[in-house]
Amino acid sequence: MTPKLVIVGTVALDDVTTPFGSVSRALGGSAFYGAIAASYWTSVGVVAVVGTDYPEEGLALLASRKIDARGIERSSEKTFAWTGEYTYDLNTAITRETRLNCLLSFDPKVVEHYPRPETLFLANIDPEIQGRILDSLSARPALVALDTMNYWIESKKEALLSVLRRVDLLTINESEARMLTGEFNLVRAAAAIREMGPKVIVLKKGEHGALVFFEGGVFASPAMPLEVVKDPTGAGDSFAGGLLGYLTRHGRITPEFLKQAAIVGSAMASFCVSDFGTAGTKSLTTEQISRRIGEFGDLTGFPRIDAGERRL
Numbered sequence: 414m415t416p417k418l419v420i421v422g423t424v425a426l427d428d429v430t431t432p433f434g435s436v437s438r439a440l441g442g443s444a445f446y447g448a449i450a451a452s453y454w455t456s457v458g459v460v461a462v463v464g465t466d467y468p469e470e471g472l473a474l475l476a477s478r479k480i481d482a483r484g485i486e487r488s489s490e491k492t493f494a495w496t497g498e499y500t501y502d503l504n505t506a507i508t509r510e511t512r513l514n515c516l517l518s519f520d521p522k523v524v525e526h527y528p529r530p531e532t533l534f535l536a537n538i539d540p541e542i543q544g545r546i547l548d549s550l551s552a553r554p555a556l557v558a559l560d561t562m563n564y565w566i567e568s569k570k571e572a573l574l575s576v577l578r579r580v581d582l583l584t585i586n587e588s589e590a591r592m593l594t595g596e597f598n599l600v601r602a603a604a605a606i607r608e609m610g611p612k613v614i615v616l617k618k619g620e621h622g623a624l625v626f627f628e629g630g631v632f633a634s635p636a637m638p639l640e641v642v643k644d645p646t647g648a649g650d651s652f653a654g655g656l657l658g659y660l661t662r663h664g665r666i667t668p669e670f671l672k673q674a675a676i677v678g679s680a681m682a683s684f685c686v687s688d689f690g691t692a693g694t695k696s697l698t699t700e701q702i703s704r705r706i707g708e709f710g711d712l713t714g715f716p717r718i719d720a721g722e723r724r725l
């Protein structure tokens with residue numbers, strides 16, 4: 414059976430240092446984080462590549478979430494490896510090293526594994542690969558979403574601009590949106606990106622939440638103020654996984670569903686940052702997720718305000 418949501422991206426081994434500790438060769442990658450978060454909401458398949466050094470534990474974790482991993486190829490090279498660091502500015506990842514390894518020769522086979530996904534998420538990966546995937550599709554999914562990062566904006570901007578023309582929804586960090594458009598103001602940056610192709614723009618603002626721009630409106634979803642934040646790695650992918658998982662489950666992309674989906678994304682991201690790697694997201698219960706979504710309601714709901722004219 415074809416999963417409803419197919420995610421193409423990296424499955425990685427991450428070395429991460431934050432002010433609160435560090436992990437070495439942690440299970441990560443854009444598709445990995447995205448798939449785990451989305452798996453609480455819909456059926457998910459992953460298309461990615463791993464190398465000879467990839468531990469079985471990673472595939473076992475995907476299996477424990479009933480994620481279809483038939484699309485994960487095993488290469489004779491080493492696994493994609495990312496080394497990153499966060500200072501007390503937890504909103505900005507500092508990339509220390511990116512070893513593309515098996516990603517260099519990766520030729521993803523989406524249709525072969527998953528002929529008709531309802532939603533295709535081109536998670537953060539080389540934009541040339543993202544473009545090739547769209548070329549290979551025989552039928553267009555109802556929703557095509559894309560994520561990217563500064564690394565690709567700097568090294569492959571032309572390829573990125575060309576793939577952007579073909580997607581419906583883009584998730585991007587605020588600094589990357591500025592880098593992509595040359596616009597400092599985020600409202601203008603979002604408008605400029607909409608001109609480039611995607612009609613829904615999800616601007617991720619780290620601990621300040623996310624802004625979702627859509628036809629005729631914008632919605633602000635906060636980040637949950639948490640007492641313990643350990644590692645922001647994967648927060649963006651978890652956000653996207655939650656958002657797209659929710660939209661796919663309901664098959665509707667109206668402003669109402671986009672707003673709900675943004676809260677779901679924020680909830681999944683809040684679990685992600687609470688611990689290193691996927692420790693915060695890999696084994697949640699429905700009760701924990703519902704409670705967190707309720708907390709978002711408490712955080713954002715306010716009583717009606719009467720702005721009646723002051724009597725002089």
Ligand code: AMP
Pocket residue numbers: 423425426427441442443446494495506511537538539562564565645646647648649650651
């Ligand atoms: P984020 O959700 O933005 O924090 O993404 C974190 C994940 O992105 C990490 O698990 C990394 O393995 C992965 N990553 C880092 N650099 C790249 C890159 N250039 N392309 C694709 N994935 C990457």
